[in-house]
Amino acid sequence: MRSTLAPYAPSMRDPDPAAARRAAREAWHREGIVLINPEWLPAWTDRKQLELLADKVHGARKGPSG
Numbered sequence: 001m002r003s004t005l006a007p008y009a010p011s012m013r014d015p016d017p018a019a020a021r022r023a024a025r026e027a028w029h030r031e032g033i034v035l036i037n038p039e040w041l042p043a044w045t046d047r048k049q050l051e052l053l054a055d056k057v058h059g060a061r062k063g064p065s066g
Contacts, residue, residue: 024035
């Protein structure tokens with residue numbers, strides 16, 4: 001007997017960081033949309049630059065890191 005939750009099984013898997021990065025790269029190349037996870041940037045200066053640009057475009061974050 002098949003569970004009623006079977007259709008939802010694929011959405012219950014752990015996130016795949018490599019797939020997220022591929023999707024972000026494809027969005028950039030196809031649509032010009034920038035999606036960057038700060039964790040992808042190894043240098044503190046690059047992460048800070050990303051944060052400054054995001055604040056400029058979207059306004060400062062509210063919460064623990066903003």
